Amino acid sequence: MANTRKVLSIIEEYLGHKTYGHLMRTHFAQVFACNVDFCWYNDDREIHTRILNRLLSYVPKNSWLRDQNLTAHLLRIQLGFAYMARRLALRKLKQSSYSVLHFHTQPLACLSLDLMEQWPTVISIDRTIIQVAKEKTDPQLHWTYRPHYEIEKRAFEKAAAIVTFSESTRQFML
8 A cells, every 4th residue: 555645845945954955855755655745945936925035034234233133134034934935835735635744944834833733744953043042142132032932932832743953952942
């Protein structure tokens, strides 16, 4: 009997995540027991999605303000990514029957909480926003990541499983 389970995997195509996506595609192409439909989060963007993403990803000229998160630059970019991922997921879910959703990186999942209630969802992560705050921002300004943290936390709570790339992130999640 053939395996009828099908996974919709939406992958961030930013920096090292693109390499991860290619490695996953190569691996699962060789595994016949698992049918995975891999998509980059920004596949087939609609014009309004492109415009919204461009507006959200505006980079302020003052790098100190950006680096200290006083412009919510990272949150804005990731909300743009999440919106693109959601629009793509909605289109794909209409086109085929999936058993499981997979988002590679939690920002992609954060605007799809309703979908995560309908399909078991796996989120794979390299680090959390709290880890980013500790690495990049003055300790007195960690509060600027609070909205980001709350959005990320909801996605983690809805996930059926979370896969971490490092022991430090796994320990942090525990």
